[in-house]
Amino acid sequence: MKAHIVLFCSLFCMLSKGQVQEEVTVKRTLKLMGTRFEITVIAPNEDIGYLDIDEAVSEIKRIEKMISSWDEASETSLINKNAGVKPVKVSLELFRLIERCKKISEITDGAFDITYASMDKIWKFDGTMKKLPAKIYVQRSVENIGYEKIVLDTLEQTVYLKDTGMRIGFGAIGKGFAADKAKELMVSNQVKAGVINASGDLTTWGTKTSGEKWLIGIANPLSKDKVFSWLPIVESSVATSGNYEKFVMLNGERYSHIIDPRTGYPTKGINSVSVFAKNAELCDALATAVFIMGKDSGIHLINQIDGVEVVVVDSDNKVQKSSGIIFDKKQ
Template sequence: MRMWLICVCFFLALHTSAQEKEYITVKKTTELMGSRFDISVVDVNEELGYISIDEAIAEVNRINKMLSSWDENSETSQINDNAGIKPVKVSLELFRLIERSKQISEFTEGAFDISFAAMDDIWKFDGSMTEIPSESEIENSIRNVGYQKIILDEKDKTVFLKEKGMKISFGAIGKGYAADRAKELLVSKRVKGGIINASGDLTTWGTKANGEKWMIGIANPMSKDKIFSWLPIVESSVATSGNAEKYVIIDSKKYGHLIDPRTGYPAMGINSVSIFAKSAEICDALATAVFIMGKEAGISLINQFGGTEVIIVDSDNKIHKSGGILFETD
């Protein structure tokens, strides 16, 4: 049986020769939001390209200062610090992001939930865990989880976590949101094209320097240089969630690091999920949700979204896809 996984691949043309302007691709790799960001832009010269990239980096850093739960001065930390105590007035930008996060939670029946941050760290994926947590430990770990307990006041733009001990985190949506905002900034500055890759949360606009579409490849991990199928992405985004790197094996059973916030147990039955949509924010959130929901429920969910597609690799390494993905599998 072949084993296929999803990986994001793209070729960057260095220049063109038959256009009115000669464009080049400028790329920079840096660490932002605790993750690797690869930012590539298509521009008329290297200097302008790097200026644009630095502006995108500044935008991501701005968002991180708002969303980071590690920064005690962030709006997110203020919300968490006042859990069960009082509502916190926040910026309209953060209010709307939390509002959208709750809507995604409702649509996914809690498979996506920014309040998952309150779960105790009882699952260890650093090699130290030798047995699974007890039922009581798992029950305790989810006692303060629940998007319904995030109270939003539209009039005053306040956020209130109903129970003491509750926390929110944007780990499953924040990088996608930041990629979207950085892209929006560069598009507003008339940057011809580019790719922002936030550790697998990828968004594109425009074309490559030679005018061709950006492409992603479905690759065989046993032969990473061999591409199974190419898919064009035009003004679009992709995000992938998987358990290939962070997992633990106990009593011959594999437990991945993606925990179902509703049960406290790791999601089972899927190796990877790749979501294709216009927004990197949506891709980021839905990749996590579908992984947790499972292939049947996940594909059914995606089929209800306009302009959104999914490729799932199950635990038997079989590929499943939504109706808009056009390639043959075997």
């Protein structure tokens, strides 16, 4: 679950007699892609700010229309409908996204995999599940998963899923991708600065009206209203995955809602992962991957990727981090 990133955007307005108001901070919160988006922009005035936000919202809705597996008319749904049947020609934008997804799957050894959508939903986290699923059902649930079974034809610009029961879904990367695209549009429209927060998948550009960096607060998984560290970011993104709200207790053991697509079983050992990088899309995907890989393997991977950092809170609520992270314990 992507959540619990605290964003502090201060509003500094220069108002005095005979002076025109200078830059203002304009913010709007709304539901998009089935989750909470908070869009903040720095603008010459409120009217322009709200127009800028409207354009960002339109861009996010456009992305949702393309990648939604719930919308039967989307390109993604068309790919899924033709699994095991025939290749589907798609837009270059979606083709490139799927290409990038496959590359992330390769470097994470399948911990991130958009074919996870093929998994049978045998784990329930709504309070109705009273016992562990039988091993045979868990094994069957992952039979159609495998990023290597996504066939991409660059010349024809087609996507083909080899097995009839296969499906792809962008739940672990879609909000980050949408945030990046909205930011890209805002920057091209000369919007000086802002933040797009997709329920924890967050990207920024520019600075606050005061010239200060945007401050990101990393929340304590066991006390979500408390921040254990502040991290200033500029022209950067962050995504957080956590297991503290959605889980099931069985036989005295806690099972996270984040399922390893390679095994069909919930992950263990981590409470939350926050990944920092230039793009929200990459942060989104790697946050999920590190959660599934585990703290040691996950941090080792991140330390090998230039421009990417991670903060991991393990199941004992101890903080682990990659080599480039420096905490500012600001109260």
